[in-house]
Amino acid sequence: MDAAMLKYVLVGGGVAGGYAAREFVKLGVDPGELAIFSKEAVAPYERPALSKAYLFPESPARLPGFHTCVGSGGERQAPEWYADNGIDLHLNSEIAKADTKSKTITTAAGKTFEYGSLLIATGSTFINLADFKTPGADAGGIHYLREVNDADNLVREMKDIKGGEAVVVGGGYIGVELAACLALNSIRVTMVFPDPHFMPRLFTPEIASFYEGYYKGKGINIIKGTSVTAFEKDDQGNVTKVILGDGRSLSTNLVVVGIGAKPRLGPFKGQLEEEKGGFKVNLFYANLQVFSCLNPYISFGCF
Ligand SMILES: Cc1cc2nc3c(=O)[nH]c(=O)nc-3n(C[C@H](O)[C@H](O)[C@H](O)COP(=O)(O)OP(=O)(O)OC[C@H]3O[C@@H](n4cnc5c(N)ncnc54)[C@H](O)[C@@H]3O)c2cc1C
Known part of the structure; x- marks a missing residue:
């Protein structure tokens, strides 16, 4: 197969994706080693804002104001942050197919990549x-x-x-x-x-x-x-x-x-062990880790 090889691939550009990228940078990832694929059109952001200040009639929160990791008092990782740190952020790039045996992923647009290590952070819907x-x-x-x-x-x-x-x-x-x-x-x-x-x-x-x-x-x-x-x-x-x-x-x-959420297993369904509707995880799941993230702040109501 004639596919580009990526050392680390992170599928999912949500809260866990943004925070994981920060950890990669802290650990000293080299330029071009990490690629993030996200279905969304914007860089990872603090999702909890969507049901709060984003909906305010006056001075609503808008991007780029709440990109991760501002929710924990960290740096605001706007798209330039990824470029500056040598991370390839592929937006509007849903991963439609994956094969964890041959270690390949394919975007909805039909581009296939081989990876060394895969992190799944596809969250819920x-x-x-x-x-x-x-x-x-x-x-x-x-x-x-x-x-x-x-x-x-x-x-x-x-x-x-x-x-x-x-x-x-x-x-x-x-x-x-x-x-x-x-x-x-x-x-x-x-x-x-x-x-x-x-x-x-x-x-x-x-x-x-x-x-x-x-x-x-x-x-x-x-x-x-x-x-x-x-x-x-x-x-x-x-x-x-x-x-x-x-x-x-x-x-x-x-x-x-607003009646609840369910894990989004996407193209990885059937390839990994599942538990309670999601992927079973531990700290070191072979060559692959599944990330999820509870946002660091919990807030309630908007009045
Ligand atoms: C409106 C709202 C308000 C919330 N408020 C709070 C709160 O106040 N406090 C709190 O602690 N938690 C809150 N949560 C929950 C919190 O946002 C989640 O726990 C958190 O977003 C989980 O992070 P994640 O990265 O696992 O998933 P997500 O943030 O959902 O990110 C998953 C990402 O993966 C992408 N993706 C999925 N499938 C694919 C694919 N096949 N290819 C490429 N990309 C893909 C998605 O588009 C998304 O960008 C709220 C959630 C919502 C929806």
Whole structure:
């Protein structure tokens, strides 16, 4: 095979990708030794900003302001940082095929590379209501949030429907943060989730009750103990109503769904040992490491 040889390849230009690049530089990687392939069009950034300051109506956060590693007080690694440190950052470059036996990866554009060591940092993607075959889940105006282009779509639509209504599906981190941001953007918000209260895996009923009271004080309607069973749409295919399991229906201009995430195994699926839906990892997995990263800062709500 006539493929370029790369010493280290990192697939995934998210939070773990950006922080891993910093570690490579600290350890003294030589120019041209490390190549990063990312599906996204922008250099690694602090993803948590997308459900917070990125959605603020006034002075929102925008790139290049929050490239990694500013979330931990580190240097802001804009695209020039990668060039200055001799790292080949391939953006808009999804890896579509991989063979961990022959140690090759192929981009969606059809370019194949051989590698010496591979780091997989492909992160997660959101769970989509279409995965559960929820009727109407393909309607326009139903949003999920993972990458900066998702956030851009949401920002555009929040402006279009200012003064209108939104339904937030989910009472976890994303649901709670998005409800706050929509309200800050002068949108009337109803939250719907099946749990007995906000963030049941993290909050006690007392803590949840405090936050729910606070949200209600900001005009947010909270419907608990039921789920979305279907969406209705207009002639243009845009969402108009959310149908709930308890028989209620909610008119809406926009829906944001935050019901969890699932590991993105991509072209490596079936080639590595899996556990709980993701790749099984340890510190030194043969010639290959799988990275994931919990962002160093946890924040909550946006009010
Ligand atoms: C909106 C939002 C808010 C969050 N807020 C917080 C918070 O406040 N605190 C907190 O601790 N955590 C938060 N998180 C979680 C945190 O962002 C993740 O834990 C972190 O991003 C995981 O980093 P990662 O590098 O493993 O994955 P990601 O950051 O998801 O990066 C994976 C990257 O790989 C790319 N990729 C995937 N497949 C391929 C492929 N085949 N080829 C090339 N590239 C590929 C993706 O496009 C992406 O760029 C939030 C997440 C989201 C979505």
